[in-house]
Amino acid sequence: xxxxxxxxxxxxxxxxxxxxxxxxxxxxxxxxxxxxxxxxxxxxxxxxxxxxxxxxxxxxxxxxxxxxxxxxxxxxxx
Amino acid sequence: xxxxxxxxxxxxxxxxxxxxxxxxxxxxxxxxxxxxxxxxxxxxxxxxxxxxxxxxxxxxxxxxxxxxxxxxxxxxxxxxxxxxxxxxxxxxxxxxxxxxxxxxxxxxxxxxxxxxxxxxxxxxxxxxxxxxxxxxxxxxxxxxxxxxxxxxxxxxxxxxxxxxxxxxxxxxxxxxxxxxxxxxxxxxxxxxxxxxxxxxxxxxxxxxxxxxxxxxxxxxxxxxxxxxxxxxxxxxxxxxxxxxxxxxxxxxxxxxxxxxxxxx
Numbered sequence: 001x002x003x004x005x006x007x008x009x010x011x012x013x014x015x016x017x018x019x020x021x022x023x024x025x026x027x028x029x030x031x032x033x034x035x036x037x038x039x040x041x042x043x044x045x046x047x048x049x050x051x052x053x054x055x056x057x058x059x060x061x062x063x064x065x066x067x068x069x070x071x072x073x074x075x076x077x078x
Numbered sequence: 079x080x081x082x083x084x085x086x087x088x089x090x091x092x093x094x095x096x097x098x099x100x101x102x103x104x105x106x107x108x109x110x111x112x113x114x115x116x117x118x119x120x121x122x123x124x125x126x127x128x129x130x131x132x133x134x135x136x137x138x139x140x141x142x143x144x145x146x147x148x149x150x151x152x153x154x155x156x157x158x159x160x161x162x163x164x165x166x167x168x169x170x171x172x173x174x175x176x177x178x179x180x181x182x183x184x185x186x187x188x189x190x191x192x193x194x195x196x197x198x199x200x201x202x203x204x205x206x207x208x209x210x211x212x213x214x215x216x217x218x219x220x221x222x223x224x225x226x227x228x229x230x231x232x233x234x235x236x237x238x239x240x241x242x243x244x245x246x247x248x249x250x251x252x253x254x255x256x257x258x259x260x261x262x263x264x265x266x267x268x269x270x271x272x273x274x275x276x277x278x279x280x281x282x283x284x285x286x287x288x289x290x291x292x293x294x295x296x297x298x299x300x301x302x303x304x305x306x307x308x309x310x311x312x313x314x315x316x317x318x319x320x321x322x323x324x325x326x327x328x329x330x331x332x333x334x335x336x337x338x339x340x341x342x
Contacts, residue, residue, distance in 0.1 A: 002260035008267055011224050015231050015271065 012053065034064060042068040080113070080191040082184060083313070084213035085248075086237075088229030090200030092221045093250040096286060097306065098197040099127045099295050104303075104310035106161035110192040113152070115184075116166040117209035118199035119175050125165045128155065129293020139167040142179045148186060162191075177204075177211040184212040193313075202236055210237065215244045217277060221251045222263050227272065234274055246277035248309065253282045254323030255336045265320070278309035281323035301326075 001009075031048045038044050049065040085098045095116075102114040116124035119139065125131040136151040141164075148164075155161035164187075184194060196213055199205035210216065216237050220230035230247070237245050249265035256262035269276035285300035305321035312318055327336045 004257070004260045004263055004267070007224065007263050008271070011227055011263070011268075011271055014224060014228055018228065018231070 016052075034066070038066055038068065041072055043070040044068050080188040080194045081215060081313075082188065082194045082196065082213045083215045083217060084117075084196040084198050084209050085217050085219055086198035086206065086210065086233055087200060087219045087226070088202060088233040089220075089226045092219050092226050093280070094200075094219050095123050095127050095197050096290050096295065097219055097248060097250060097280065097309075098195050099124060099290070100286075100302065100306040101309060101313075102161055102163075102193075102195050103155075103158065103295070104307045105193050105195075105313070106155070106158045107307075108310060108314065109160065110314075111160045111162075111190065112193040112195065113162045113164060113187060113191045114195045114197060115164045115212075117180070117196050117205065117212075119166045119205060119208075121199060122166040124163060124197050125153075126293060127290050127295055128163055129295070130155070130163055130165075131293070134165050137165045137167045138180075138183065139175060142175055142183060148183075175208060177208040180208045181212045202233060206233075206236075210240055210242075214242055216240075216242050217246050217248055218272075218274070219248045219250055220268065220272075222249060222253075222265070222268060227268055231272055234272060246275045247272055248278040248280060249276065250280040251282045252279055252323045254325065255327045255339065258324045258327050258336070265323075275318070276320060277312050277318065278305060279320045279323060280305040280309075281321065 027050055030050060034048055034050075035044055044066060046067040051063040052060050085094050085101075087094050095118075098114055102112045106112045114124060114128075115138065116122050118124075122137070125134050130153045133153050136146040138151065140146045141148050141151045151164060153163045153165065155163065184196075187194060196209050198209035218230050218233055218237070220226045234245065234247075247269050249268050252265055253262055257264050265276055265279040281301050283300050283302035286295070286302045289295050289300075301321075301323075305323075308319050308321050326332055
């Protein structure tokens with residue numbers, strides 16, 4: 001990645017951080033909620049990984065990676 | 079009735095005053111009656127950039143307080159009969175010029191001109207609100223530096239609530255050689271991130287610095303002059319023709335120029 005592209009991605013991150021006030025804090029809150037939600041259905045094995053970026057239309061694209069085991073069957077959940 | 083355009087930025091030192099002055103000259107050169115108002119109360123600089131500081135007797139604050147008439151305070155440019163400057167005070171208390179008073183002053187002037195350019199102070203406080211409240215179009219000036227773009231983004235968010243007819247972006251001080259080398263964001267990249275249309279690209283130009291400190295910003299034919307002329311054409315026509323700062327570094331001679339500049 002050249003300096004221009006690095007500057008561009010840093011700029012996007014800075015602007016996004018300004019909008020959500022605290023980028024790291026924002027991600028921590030989302031990760032916590034996702035962990036709670038997904039733990040109802042499975043055993044979450046590794047820390048949840050979230051990437052997100054803003055596209056040209058200003059929409060956020062989220063990419064969430066979760067590694068899990070012991071998926072609970074619908075019967076168990078009931 | 080005049081088109082009232084505020085030139086704003088957020089961050090100081092991005093070239094608002096130089097671009098306001100150059101744009102005023104370009105519009106006046108195209109047979110428009112143009113007034114540039116220095117809305118930076120207390121930190122006035124437009125008079126120095128335009129080289130009219132010796133002619134300054136009355137200013138905007140004197141007009142508002144009733145000490146003089148508008149025509150007493152207007153300074154006609156010595157090189158262009160269609161260009162006027164309304165200076166701001168260097169000593170007037172900032173809070174004493176309200177947004178309503180500023181707006182009312184502009185309403186009194188709008189029938190006498192084709193364009194009123196408002197040189198907005200840096201920041202997003204009272205001075206910003208006062209300057210923007212008198213305009214119906216806004217141009218946000220930024221440089222390709224992250225700090226300036228970040229402040230520009232905040233200003234753009236604020237401008238969205240003013241109900242302006244148009245909001246666009248000028249990227250100033252673009253280094254064509256660095257863009258070509260992949261070391262600087264292009265103006266198009268910046269406008270894409272900011273999600274507002276680009277109305278102008280102005281290259282880094284030593285001549286602009288030299289001539290503005292001499293108060294003769296409109297007297298030379300340098301690269302930034304060409305770029306600002308294109309902005310004036312865009313404002314008048316509604317089209318978007320942009321200056322390409324990389325052009326002079328393309329081809330064999332351009333590459334040689336880039337190599338020489340880097341070596342020196």
